[in-house]
């Protein structure tokens with residue numbers, strides 16, 4: 294299968310579903326990662342074009358850890374809106390990847406780019422095979438299956454599906470570690486939320502994966518909600 298994870302920001306998908314992507318890749322599936330925005334507000338000191346370039350390169354390196362390809366739709370960070378152009382760009386992205394399975398943000402999350410990316414990915418899924426919707430890449434022959442990841446910090450989330458990622462935690466951490474520019478940014482910008490203790494994004498990822506592992510009977514897991522369209526329901530398990 295072809296697997297596509299679409300986040301809003303360059304460092305989103307590794308944290309939310311990096312273990313699952315690594316597992317898919319290890320099983321021989323083709324994996325793509327993508328972000329709708331280029332992350333160009335993610336630095337207190339660097340100009341927007343410079344931090345965008347750095348973050349796209351970090352995402353490319355994170356994807357390369359599992360042999361995946363990263364694609365950026367290049368919208369401005371925190372200024373992603375529902376436009377005709379953005380809808381076409383998302384349809385074209387899915388067609389380019391010939392995605393069988395898509396992962397994206399939870400419809401309820403703390404950030405407007407996350408929520409809108411989620412909504413738009415859900416909206417366009419049924420449009421992928423429609424020939425009269427013209428994009429650079431040709432239509433695919435099927436509607437992809439869609440899964441939502443957890444919202445940030447797993448607040449208010451009840452999973453429908455789990456993936457055991459115990460053997461892939463090291464790879465998930467390695468993917469996340471490529472986002473060097475964001476490790477300090479998150480510490481600085483979200484200081485009020487994380488408090489004074491020396492916590493970083495890797496600790497948070499560990500806590501949530503351990504918690505989900507506890508729920509499904511393994512050491513570490515990632516959790517999702519199925520957002521399958523009525524057009525392509527399947528009783529078969531698609532998750533690795």
Ligand SMILES: [Zn+2]
Pocket residue numbers: 301302304305404407
């Ligand atoms: Zn984000």
